[in-house]
Amino acid sequence: xxxVTQSPTHLIKTRGQQVTLRCSPKSGHDTVSWYQQALGxxxxxxxxxxxxxERQRGNFPDRFSxxxxxxxxxxxxxxxxxxxxxxxxxxxxxxxxxxxxxxxxGPGTRLTVT
Amino acid sequence: EDQVTQSPEALRLxxxxxxxxxxxxxxxxxxxxxxxxxDPGKGPEFLFTLYSAGEEKEKERLKATLTKKESFLHIxxxxxxxxxxxxxxxxxxxxxxxxLVFGQGTRLTINP
Numbered sequence: 001x002x003x004v005t006q007s008p009t010h011l012i013k014t015r016g017q018q019v020t021l022r023c024s025p026k027s028g029h030d031t032v033s034w035y036q037q038a039l040g041x042x043x044x045x046x047x048x049x050x051x052x053x054e055r056q057r058g059n060f061p062d063r064f065s066x067x068x069x070x071x072x073x074x075x076x077x078x079x080x081x082x083x084x085x086x087x088x089x090x091x092x093x094x095x096x097x098x099x100x101x102x103x104x105x106g107p108g109t110r111l112t113v114t
Numbered sequence: 115e116d117q118v119t120q121s122p123e124a125l126r127l128x129x130x131x132x133x134x135x136x137x138x139x140x141x142x143x144x145x146x147x148x149x150x151x152x153d154p155g156k157g158p159e160f161l162f163t164l165y166s167a168g169e170e171k172e173k174e175r176l177k178a179t180l181t182k183k184e185s186f187l188h189i190x191x192x193x194x195x196x197x198x199x200x201x202x203x204x205x206x207x208x209x210x211x212x213x214l215v216f217g218q219g220t221r222l223t224i225n226p
Contacts, residue, residue, distance in 0.1 A: 004157075033213065042118075042201055042216030043158070056213055090157050092214075102148065103214060105157035 002027055004093050004106035012112045013081050021076040021109045025093030032074040033103060034066060035090040043090055049074050050096070078111075086113045116141040116206045120217035127224050130191050135220045137202030138184040146205035147185050148214065149178050151198045158201055192224045 005024045013019050025032050031050045035043035045058035049068035068074045072093075078085055088110050092103035118139045127133055139147065146165050150158035162171040164180040171178045175196065177188040187200055199221045203214040 006157075035214075035216075040218075042120075042203075042218045043214075045213040045215070048213060058213065088155075102160050102163055104160055105150075107157045108155075110155070 004091055004104055006089075006091050006106040006109050008109060009107070010110045010112075012114060014114055015081055015083060017081050018077065018079045019081060019111060021078075021089050021091075021111070022073065023076070023091030023093075023106060024073045025091075026104050029093035029095050029104070030072050031094045031096060032068060032072065033092045033094070034074070034076045035092065036060070037088040037090055037108070039087075046076070081113045083113050086111060116204060116215045118202055118204055118215055118217035120200075120202050120220050122220060123218065124221040125223070127189075127192055127222070129193060129224055129226050132188070132190045132192070134189070135187040135200055135202075135222070136184060137187070137217055139202075139204045141204045141206055141215070143207075144204060145207050147180055148203045148205065149176075149185070149187055150201040150203065152201055152219070153198050161200075189222070192222075194224045194226050197222055197224045 004026050007022045033048040034046040037043040046060050047057045048055045052068045063079045065077045088108045090108045091106045094101050094103045121136045146163050149161040152158045162178040167182045169180050175190050179186045199219040201219045203216040
């Protein structure tokens with residue numbers, strides 16, 4: 001049973017550039033959530049996708065956008081990168097957008113902005 | 115606003131020395147409280163979900179408990195391989211969508 005996968009593993013970008021991160025959910029899951037984790041901090045919720053729509057958004061600017069595809073995989077796009085966007089970006093999948101259930105995390109993408 | 119606070123921030127124990135990690139929370143209508151383990155540079159690994167006060171869950175040397183205001187993760191006779199950051203999160207459901215609100219984590223080090 002494949003777990004949550006993310007690509008790429010590491011990424012180095014220059015300030016002002018744009019980046020796209022990818023996530024494939026755990027088999028059987030239909031909901032994808034994205035989190036940003038700065039060094040030494042807990043993950044911060046960015047947004048959640050269910051049925052190809054953004055269902056809920058955390059306190060992140062519009063530079064952060066996403067997409068969910070019919071096969072439930074998802075992309076996170078960040079435009080006009082800032083140094084402060086350097087972090088571990090985590091994707092989590094779950095079944096359904098509400099109710100009681102666990103979110104399973106992928107290994108993350110380490111983004112470094114120089 | 116939903117908030118989760120974990121203490122201590124860091125904890126060093128000797129192998130075999132039992133202790134507890136604390137997670138206190140304020141959330142409007144708790145749907146679930148989650149414990150995760152995170153190794154350096156990796157994604158969080160799911161450990162437990164607790165749904166109601168008084169509930170307890172166990173897994174090997176770990177036991178999680180829940181009250182109306184806080185949760186404890188008890189570690190009994192820990193081994194060096196238990197060294198990791200332990201994250202607590204509460205489940206909030208807003209307009210039908212779920213999100214997890216995380217604490218900052220407790221960095222646990224077990225010395226042999």
